[in-house]
Amino acid sequence: MEITIGRLGHLGDGLAAGPVFVDRALPGEVVSGDLVGDRLENVRIIQPSQHRIAASCDAFKRCGGCSLHHAHPNFVENWKQAVVVRALAAQGITVKIQAIHTSPENSRRRAKLSGRRTKKGATVGFFGKASNIIQAIEPCKVLAPEILAIIPALEQFTVQFGSRKGQLSFWVLLTDTGIDVSVQGMDHQLEKDLGPLAQWAGSNGIARLSVGDEIICQHQAPQLTFGKVKVSTPPRAFTQATLQGEKALQNAVGLALSGADMVIDLFSGAGTLSLPLAGVAALHCMENDKGLLDALAHGVRHTQGIKSVVTSARDLYRNPVDHTDLTKFNAAIVDPPRAGAEQQVQQLAQSNLCDIAMVSCNPVSFARDANILRTGGYVLKWVEVVDQFRWSPHIEMAAHFQKL
Numbered sequence: 396m397e398i399t400i401g402r403l404g405h406l407g408d409g410l411a412a413g414p415v416f417v418d419r420a421l422p423g424e425v426v427s428g429d430l431v432g433d434r435l436e437n438v439r440i441i442q443p444s445q446h447r448i449a450a451s452c453d454a455f456k457r458c459g460g461c462s463l464h465h466a467h468p469n470f471v472e473n474w475k476q477a478v479v480v481r482a483l484a485a486q487g488i489t490v491k492i493q494a495i496h497t498s499p500e501n502s503r504r505r506a507k508l509s510g511r512r513t514k515k516g517a518t519v520g521f522f523g524k525a526s527n528i529i530q531a532i533e534p535c536k537v538l539a540p541e542i543l544a545i546i547p548a549l550e551q552f553t554v555q556f557g558s559r560k561g562q563l564s565f566w567v568l569l570t571d572t573g574i575d576v577s578v579q580g581m582d583h584q585l586e587k588d589l590g591p592l593a594q595w596a597g598s599n600g601i602a603r604l605s606v607g608d609e610i611i612c613q614h615q616a617p618q619l620t621f622g623k624v625k626v627s628t629p630p631r632a633f634t635q636a637t638l639q640g641e642k643a644l645q646n647a648v649g650l651a652l653s654g655a656d657m658v659i660d661l662f663s664g665a666g667t668l669s670l671p672l673a674g675v676a677a678l679h680c681m682e683n684d685k686g687l688l689d690a691l692a693h694g695v696r697h698t699q700g701i702k703s704v705v706t707s708a709r710d711l712y713r714n715p716v717d718h719t720d721l722t723k724f725n726a727a728i729v730d731p732p733r734a735g736a737e738q739q740v741q742q743l744a745q746s747n748l749c750d751i752a753m754v755s756c757n758p759v760s761f762a763r764d765a766n767i768l769r770t771g772g773y774v775l776k777w778v779e780v781v782d783q784f785r786w787s788p789h790i791e792m793a794a795h796f797q798k799l
Contacts (some may be wrong), residue, residue, distance in 0.1 A: 397427040397441065403474060407462040407788035411435075418524075421446055446470035452536045452786075459524035461786035472497060475785060475790045476780050482758035483775075486766040490737055493777040496643035498785060501635055503537045504569035510553035511562040517553035519546050519565070520687055529562070537785060541569050549576075556581060556592065566631045568617065573602030575617035577630035581606050605630040614681075621645075622671035625703055626694040630688040633664055640783030644754055644793050645671045647779045648728055651752035652676070653797035655726035656702075657721040660714065661711055661739060662731045664702075666691040668754060673701035678722070683710045711739050718745035726750045735760030744771025751796040757791055765794065772799045 398410035400420045409420025416511045417435045420426050425442035428435040440447075449455075450464035463471050476492045484489055509529045510519040520532040534744045535543060549565055556562050557580075566577040576596070593612040596604040603613040608630075616627040618636060628634060635641035648668045653657060660669035663680035665687045672678065673695075682688050688706040704728035709716075711731075715738045721727070725747050729736055733756055744752060744767050751773065765775055773796040781791040 396430050396435065397425065398442075400424045400426065403697075403788075405478070405788060408616055419462065421466055426769070428467050431477075441444065448547045452763045453534060454474065454530065458521050458530045458532055459526065460532065460535070462524075462788060463786045464536075468497070470495060471550065472780075472782070472784070475782055478790055479758045479761075479778060479780055479792055483761040483765060483778075486762045486769075488762065488765055490775050490778050493779050496637045496640065496781040497782040498637040500785065501539055501543075501757055502639055502785075503783075504542070504638060505634055505636055506538055506542060506567050508549065508565040508567060509562055509567060510518065510549055511559060512553055512557050512559055517550040517557065518758075519549040519553060526786045530670040539569050541574060542567050545574060545576075545599060545601075548595075548601075550577075552595055555595070568634060570602065570617035570619055571625070572598050572615050572618045574629065575603045576601050577605045579607060591648040603630070614762070619665070619667075619782065621666055621675055621694075622668045624666065624673065624691075624694040624698045626665050626670075626690050628690050630667050632684075632687055632690070635667060636783040640781050640791070641667060643781045644668060644791070647781075647793035647795075648672070648754070650754040651776075651793070652726045652728070652750050655750060658726045658728060659716070659721065660728045660730075661716065662729060662736065663691070663706075664730070666694075668730055668752075670694075673698075673704055677703040677705075678724075679705045681709045681711060681716065682713075683706045711736065711781060715739035715742050718742045721748060723741070724748060726752070728752045728754070729777065730754040731759040731760075733760065735764045737764060740764040740767045744768050744773065749798055753794045753796060754791070755794075756789070758792065761792060761794070765796070767790065768796050774799055 398411040400411050400422050402410050404410040404421050409417035410722050421444035424444045426438050428438040446467045448467050450465050455464040472495050507517055511529050518529045518531050520530050523530045564579040569574040589611055596612050602615045602617045604611045618625045618627050657678045658678050660680045663682045669678050685708045691724055692706050776795040778792055778794045
């Protein structure tokens with residue numbers, strides 16, 4: 396079967412009429428293969444796109460960590476911006492992308508890796524594409540060098556502490572003070588002496604090691620710096636994937652809310668986006684995860700030279716902040732999960748906040764929420780696209796809404 400690729404799907408695979416999905420194909424390419432359901436298998440490129448390049452990673456064909464190594468970086472940037480523009484256009488909103496910020500190679504500071512024992516030792520890496528087989532990832536164009544450097548230690552850990560039949564999951568985070576490692580899949584080990592685990596962490600320079608929800612040892616508190624505030628987040632807590640992406644989002648929020656002095660941060664997490672404003676604005680941070688709020692509050696208590704920072708644990712999906720309770724603020728930050736924040740945004744739309752900075756990782760839910768704000772009298776001033784996940788279809792964006 397021979398077909399022509401019309402566009403990329405939202406997962407980054409080629410999409411032809413039918414629809415037919417073609418893994419790692421680009422718009423305009425003529426390809427052939429065997430149709431299996433709605434996917435083309437055993438694909439052969441007959442006429443390649445001008446945007447196709449040789450993959451810069453040797454592991455691309457077998458590793459499932461990336462899906463767009465075969466596309467020129469300029470094409471990927473333009474495609475990600477176009478995805479956002481199309482999503483907004485579907486809601487009747489026209490906007491020009493103000494900027495795109497792409498994180499450099501080997502800048503990913505957090506990753507979830509998997510480990511399994513083998514006959515010759517162990518393999519630690521990402522799963523293969525559409526597979527439960529763990530693929531070794533060195534060399535890797537995505538992960539920070541500090542994370543790549545501890546993979547042999549994680550393999551040693553897997554050999555020493557992993558079960559023969561199961562697999563381990565490693566949440567690895569590069570922080571300002573060292574590497575934080577959290578392991579799952581070790582229920583069998585918690586019934587044994589934990590001393591060897593602490594010894595492994597110490598001998599490999601791990602700042603903190605946790606297994607499940609239990610912190611085994613902490614040689615140094617793993618800290619991230621947001622503005623003037625140093626925050627030590629709980630194990631496996633959400634953090635931005637790259638330092639460069641984090642700075643881009645913080646700068647965008649700061650630009651949108653310049654001049655604000657009373658800011659409410661909805662879905663605040665550990666204060667990543669709002670704490671950089673604490674030198675000039677009083678903050679009220681709301682988040683459902685009490686552990687993140689405790690970490691935020693602890694950092695604030697040990698920081699001088701900032702304005703008031705109040706925290707509240709609140710499920711903003713079940714209990715959104717009413718617009719009548721927003722009158723004491725002049726600006727808001729809203730950074731919800733992928734589903735967006737429809738009910739909370741409805742309340743924001745009824746408010747008289749001067750400026751709203753919205754951050755999203757889903758163009759579709761972002762566009763829906765943007766339309767809600769528009770109907771409430773807000774104008775979308777600009778959008779910036781942030782690409783923290785090089786060679787993947789993942790897209791993040793920051794936007795400024797202003798009340799008419």
